[in-house]
Amino acid sequence: MKNDDIRIESELEKELKERMNGLSARVNCFEKISERAFPSNETDFEVVVSDVENVSGRFKSAPVLKIAAAAAAAVAIIAVIPRTAAFQNFLADVNEKRDTDFYSIVREIETETKTNTYRTYDIALSDYAKYNIMVNPFCKCPFRIDEETPDARVRLFVRTYNDVQTDQMYAVEYSGEYKNKNFIAAAETAVKFTDEELASVGMYDMYDNYKEDVSSSETFFRSIVDNTVENNFFTDRYGEMTGENGTQLTAAAYSFYSTYKSENEVARYGTEIIYFKNDDDTTYYYDISVGSDHEITWERSLYTDDSSALPTDEANDISMFRKIDIDEGSYEVSDSTRNNKFGYYEPYNSSESPAADDNFNTLKIVYNAFDRPFVTPLSQEGKSSLRIYIPVVNFMSFDSQLDPTINITIDENGSSFKIHNRDLRGSDMINLHRDDPTEEQTEYQDDALFDLARSYSGSLDFYGDDEMHNYVIQVDPGKDFEFSVESGDFK
């Protein structure tokens, strides 16, 4: 295997080198270089130095002459130049420039944002390209990454109706301050809504529920997502969430609502997106768990000279999100013999949550003495709906501290907050730190722990964040459930 690798690599390198040498061998431009580097001294021009020039060669005019020249120039501009053919041509050129397709998009953005309601996001182009799924799960970034403009930003305009986003979007790539002369490219989606079309959507969603009933739809959606999570992820002996192969990971889901338009209908749609990242990797995997899986196309994405600004091939795709097919969760009770009971916490909807904004946040989630960087949806609504999953049997269940926490820092602004035991949600959530657990809860906790323990041939190890309070719990599989605390003061 190793030898094969070496052979293939060296063959590739060799072939590339030979082909490249073949190309450069046919380059012969030394004469051209030589002519430019060593121009002939012979000249056809005779230089005449007039007596008004000084030694440096710069003409020094008297102040009076300057004023007179400026006045004459002003007269020429006002009275003479506009009548000349050259000036008319200049004006024609300017008008022609403003008639480009690029400017037509820019003008449409100006008109649309004045006459209709739009949500505006302003993000770094590189972030948009990397985290496109967190902006909109159905379309990619419309612009190419260009290393010559590393500070490029994108202003994204999303039309809204009744506070719900639509698929009608515009985007402008720019550098520096947001103003026309700094625009690099502009883009628009194919979807355009008339006021009548949006009014016809009314308050209905894709399941014909009234808007007032949207919470019931969300509950329904989320129950499917929860089942999907339970059918695809597991808990390891450290109380960490894992994939089927045992790799520890962080998984979450968020809701995305928008309004779409097809040949036949205009309707609102609700979507639940599951995404996860292995804790030792940077790639995110995602799937549309609930809702319509469609693609929003960028109708046009143009540079100022009307050439295409759309990313051309996979080499330009720096998205950190990869689409995969996650098995849809059945609505049945999941297999109780597998360690796949999960709860969740809502980082923007818990006791100490920061206010959700319209920027990307990278959450540094710390527990079990391990950092887990995890990116959030862009919009406030996306963040508010964000649910990060955690096994029902997790470090909090056993931590010796009275108030064990998950510590989260937002990378972009340095602010931090804690998720407490009371912030954990989910019908299966075990909470040994509840002040007054019911008998049913206590019984359930024991059952869940036993389910977890009997699947492993070894012991269960849980580590608290604080080294002073570390402890190990050992569960002897096959025997009755019992704790053996090696250190710390387990309660």
Place this chain on the structure above:
Amino acid sequence: MEADIKTLAGGDGQIITVFTQKKDTGDTGNTVNQLISECAQSKGSLEKLYVMFKDSVFAVAYSITQDYHLSEDCVAETFVRLTQVKRFSASKGDGKGFILTVARNVALEYRRRFKREVANDIIQNYGDDERTVEDSIYINQLLKQLNDQQRQTVVLKCCADMTFKQIAKVMKCPESTVKSRYKKALSILKIKAGDDE
């Protein structure tokens, strides 16, 4: 043969480069440095540099522009700019690294200037004769699997025979990054080669 480049060449302005870190230079390095120092006055020195580095400069330019004629123009511009270098230490500089840095800057500048055309495959220039077109298409097909940084890394390593350390200096990034980029790039190419088979 190592040196810190304080001001990098590139753009339309005058090229001023200072090498400050003392390192031993081999005979070849000394020769290259000497030739760079002399090429502004000596057509012979310039021609020697051209013969020595034309292939590498072209490869660097091609990895960035992916256009035959644009790369040819980059070769010409790179060597013209070498003749405009005002301050270069023949005893301290990394001549090869310097030349390829100039080449890379020139190519990036040309690509920026002509990127609209380069981005369009229809008018992308593969050269004139059949063999050139064939080689161009092969290289483009191969390299298009890679992103910009990976492409440059592979070409600098394979076609310009540079070490990871030298590439790191030219591309202004850590040596470990260059190594990982190169490894990643080869794994992508290997997969592509497997697919083609």
